[in-house]
Amino acid sequence: MNTQYTGTALITGANNGIGLELTRRLLNEGWEVAALIRSAFPADDLPIMKAVNSRQLRIYTADLADFSSLRGSLNRIKADEPKLELLFNNAGGSFPELLYSPQGRELHYELQTVVPYIITMELKELLLKGSMPTVINTSSNAILSIKSFDPALLERPLTFKKLFGPYAHTKMALSLWTQELAPTLAAEGIQLRSADPGGNNTLRKDKNSGLPFYIKPLMKMFFHHPSYGAGLLYNAALGKHKDNPGVFLIKDQVSSLKFSGHAPAVLNQVQHIYLQEFSGAPVI
Numbered sequence: 001m002n003t004q005y006t007g008t009a010l011i012t013g014a015n016n017g018i019g020l021e022l023t024r025r026l027l028n029e030g031w032e033v034a035a036l037i038r039s040a041f042p043a044d045d046l047p048i049m050k051a052v053n054s055r056q057l058r059i060y061t062a063d064l065a066d067f068s069s070l071r072g073s074l075n076r077i078k079a080d081e082p083k084l085e086l087l088f089n090n091a092g093g094s095f096p097e098l099l100y101s102p103q104g105r106e107l108h109y110e111l112q113t114v115v116p117y118i119i120t121m122e123l124k125e126l127l128l129k130g131s132m133p134t135v136i137n138t139s140s141n142a143i144l145s146i147k148s149f150d151p152a153l154l155e156r157p158l159t160f161k162k163l164f165g166p167y168a169h170t171k172m173a174l175s176l177w178t179q180e181l182a183p184t185l186a187a188e189g190i191q192l193r194s195a196d197p198g199g200n201n202t203l204r205k206d207k208n209s210g211l212p213f214y215i216k217p218l219m220k221m222f223f224h225h226p227s228y229g230a231g232l233l234y235n236a237a238l239g240k241h242k243d244n245p246g247v248f249l250i251k252d253q254v255s256s257l258k259f260s261g262h263a264p265a266v267l268n269q270v271q272h273i274y275l276q277e278f279s280g281a282p283v284i
């Protein structure tokens with residue numbers, strides 16, 4: 001048990017896979033968890049249900065890719081949670097085809113690049129009330145495979161490839177805006193980093209996986225239990241890089257980001273969407 005830190009952690013996608021294992025770990029260590037989730041926790045998980053009943057685990061429901069649903073849940077979080085120590089932007093995944101959000105942007109881009117920015121901005125005030133404000137954006141080592149990158153194509157990609165297409169490109173965009181924004185947030189007192197959780201077997205019978213066919217058997221045989229990825233996200237927040245803003249971590253090590261020259265443009269894109277479509281503030 002880690003007795004050094006506790007507080008409240010908000011985790012998106014806390015009900016399945018890596019997010020669920022991270023939730024279990026933090027609850028076991030005495031943390032309170034605010035779960036921002038689309039579907040329910042497993043109803044037969046007694047420790048989880050016990051934590052819900054005692055309010056150590058508090059549930060906020062939203063389809064994160066739908067801004068009206070997201071806005072409602074963020075308002076409830078701001079009304080009900082007095083402060084946050086940690087924010088894990090974890091919800092995401094690889095989809096099997098080109099899909100679009102209710103706002104009309106490619107779904108990976110909305111969910112994995114734009115929405116983590118919106119959640120971070122909207123919860124900044126709660127984080128600043130916490131004792132160790134830290135935001136971890138869940139990226140992927142799939143970004144290492146990218147050969148060319150154009151921020152202008154994220155919203156409406158011209159082509160689709162499972163895992164190595166929009167999924168990888170939008171994780172790259174996530175790590176790029178993270179790197180670009182981190183010094184500004186660090187000056188305000190918030191630590192922001194991105195991390196790859198490694199290869200974890202999070203296949204589900206009820207999920208139409210967007211993984212290439214040859215990866216599924218490899219995942220079943222060789223990928224880690226999702227507690228492995230949860231451990232890497234946990235370390236990204238509280239481990240040896242806890243005072244290292246903006247870095248992209250693979251296996252707990254700093255990894256350099258290709259296409260850093262595009263980081264200002266990507267940050268500019270997500271900021272523009274946030275201001276124009278979410279916060280109601282005038283765009284200058």
Ligand SMILES: NC(=O)c1ccc[n+]([C@@H]2O[C@H](COP(=O)([O-])OP(=O)(O)OC[C@H]3O[C@@H](n4cnc5c(N)ncnc54)[C@H](OP(=O)(O)O)[C@@H]3O)[C@@H](O)[C@H]2O)c1
Binds near residue numbers: 093196199
């Ligand atoms: N598994 C790996 O090997 C691996 C490797 C690198 C990076 N990652 C990243 O790690 C993160 C967690 O993935 P995982 O492997 O644990 O997958 P997972 O088991 O499928 O969990 C994904 C979580 O994201 C949630 N989610 C997806 N779309 C959502 C939406 N529109 N609104 C709200 N929640 C939504 C899911 O909710 P539902 O339960 O409602 O579907 C689920 O809780 C993802 O960002 C993924 O890209 C995973």
